[in-house]
Amino acid sequence: MRTFRHITAQLALGLFAVSLLSGLLPVFVYHPSDPYASVQKLTFLVPWGSFFRQLHYFSSELFLLVLLLHIVLEISRRYPVPSRTSWLYSVLATLAVIGLMFTGFVLKGDQSADAAAQVALHLMEETPLLDRLVPLIKETEVFTWKFFVWHGFYLPFLLILGIWKHIGRITPRRVYWAMGLGLSALSLLLLPLPADIAPHETIDHLKGPWFFQGAENLLQLSLAPWLVNVVMFLPFALLFLYPFVRRTRWIGIALLLWLIGYTAVSLAV
Amino acid sequence: MKRRDFLSRTLAIVPWAAGAALAWPAGRFLLFGEPERNRLSIPLTQLRAGITPIPAARLFIRREGDAITVFDAHCTHMGCLLHYDTEHRVFACPCHHSRFAADGTRLRGPARRNLDTIPYRLTGTTLVIG
Numbered sequence: 001m002r003t004f005r006h007i008t009a010q011l012a013l014g015l016f017a018v019s020l021l022s023g024l025l026p027v028f029v030y031h032p033s034d035p036y037a038s039v040q041k042l043t044f045l046v047p048w049g050s051f052f053r054q055l056h057y058f059s060s061e062l063f064l065l066v067l068l069l070h071i072v073l074e075i076s077r078r079y080p081v082p083s084r085t086s087w088l089y090s091v092l093a094t095l096a097v098i099g100l101m102f103t104g105f106v107l108k109g110d111q112s113a114d115a116a117a118q119v120a121l122h123l124m125e126e127t128p129l130l131d132r133l134v135p136l137i138k139e140t141e142v143f144t145w146k147f148f149v150w151h152g153f154y155l156p157f158l159l160i161l162g163i164w165k166h167i168g169r170i171t172p173r174r175v176y177w178a179m180g181l182g183l184s185a186l187s188l189l190l191l192p193l194p195a196d197i198a199p200h201e202t203i204d205h206l207k208g209p210w211f212f213q214g215a216e217n218l219l220q221l222s223l224a225p226w227l228v229n230v231v232m233f234l235p236f237a238l239l240f241l242y243p244f245v246r247r248t249r250w251i252g253i254a255l256l257l258w259l260i261g262y263t264a265v266s267l268a269v
Numbered sequence: 270m271k272r273r274d275f276l277s278r279t280l281a282i283v284p285w286a287a288g289a290a291l292a293w294p295a296g297r298f299l300l301f302g303e304p305e306r307n308r309l310s311i312p313l314t315q316l317r318a319g320i321t322p323i324p325a326a327r328l329f330i331r332r333e334g335d336a337i338t339v340f341d342a343h344c345t346h347m348g349c350l351l352h353y354d355t356e357h358r359v360f361a362c363p364c365h366h367s368r369f370a371a372d373g374t375r376l377r378g379p380a381r382r383n384l385d386t387i388p389y390r391l392t393g394t395t396l397v398i399g
Contacts (some may be wrong), residue, residue: 115364219365
């Protein structure tokens with residue numbers, strides 16, 4: 001009998017495959033030096049451009065959601081912990097997914113993307129040690145260039161490496177290919193793509209990616225940026241520790257509490 | 270130790286040693302940040318009284334009589350781009366809702382500092398920033 005852990009892992013792989021393949025085509029239209037205009041061209045001018053953009057968007061969003069479900073199941077149902085190496089690579093893969101989702105959000109180049117990038121840079125600049133890493137994403141001439149490099153090359157490489165080392169394969173079984181494609185297509189048909197906000201349009205409120213909404217709300221409550229970073233990195237620190245402690249139950253409880261707390265803060269404001 | 274063992278053990282270290290030797294140059298390479306060198310010249314005749322936004326340079330220029338102040342258009346809280354609300358005469362942050370008066374003074378919201386000002390000089394009838 002297939003366990004939920006197995007099903008969510010394979011479904012996540014299926015969605016990742018759709019996300020990866022649908023992301024290969026927009027690269028030919030996207031220009032980091034003029035991100036907003038090239039995304040608008042992709043969406044409204046290039047034949048099927050909007051379709052591939054939406055397929056990439058929805059498969060990626062679903063991938064993250066299924067991955068989160070996979071982690072929650074892993075923690076809450078207390079399956080036997082896989083080898084430490086396998087586990088650590090899975091955490092690396094999860095970090096890569098968050099990075100991919102964030103850099104993808106920035107690449108659309110509209111006002112919300114610009115604001116999200118500025119907030120991320122400030123969060124890094126105002127946190128000891130992380131401030132040293134700012135040049136890894138900050139580029140003065142072409143703002144989205146380094147985000148593009150991370151999104152298109154380094155992070156997919158890290159993700160594929162993480163998946164490979166975690167479960168020993170990167171392609172899903174055939175039925176999960178179909179499920180990944182089907183779910184993405186269904187979302188594409190039923191859900192709207194969030195509207196892009198033109199660079200100089202006046203707007204009262206900008207939102208970042210949904211998974212950073214909790215951090216945004218904490219910032220709005222005047223929490224110190226370094227503390228916001230601690231909150232954001234806490235689950236990853238706990239996940240890294242997970243295979244090294246004997247009583248994993250407490251780490252599992254801490255992670256679930258964090259998830260509940262973060263969801264509540266995200267929905268609060 | 271046999272010569273064959275010695276050589277194979279020595280060769281096994283080479284990739285690690287090479288990696289360690291390259292770590293410092295690679296780190297220096299990746300963490301190199303180029304300073305921003307934005308330079309902008311604006312004829313004074315283009316500056317109206319009050320606030321003139323310069324979106325391309327992400328600046329606001331305030332002119333009150335002969336007094337000119339150049340503001341960085343980023344919020345001092347988290348760096349989001351500010352809008353100038355002409356009706357209420359305030360700079361508004363669309364991310365976390367900080368507000369700044371037209372003279373750059375912080376009014377409310379999570380920002381803790383007034384707006385940053387940018388140095389400039391006047392060359393004849395031209396304002397040179399940067």
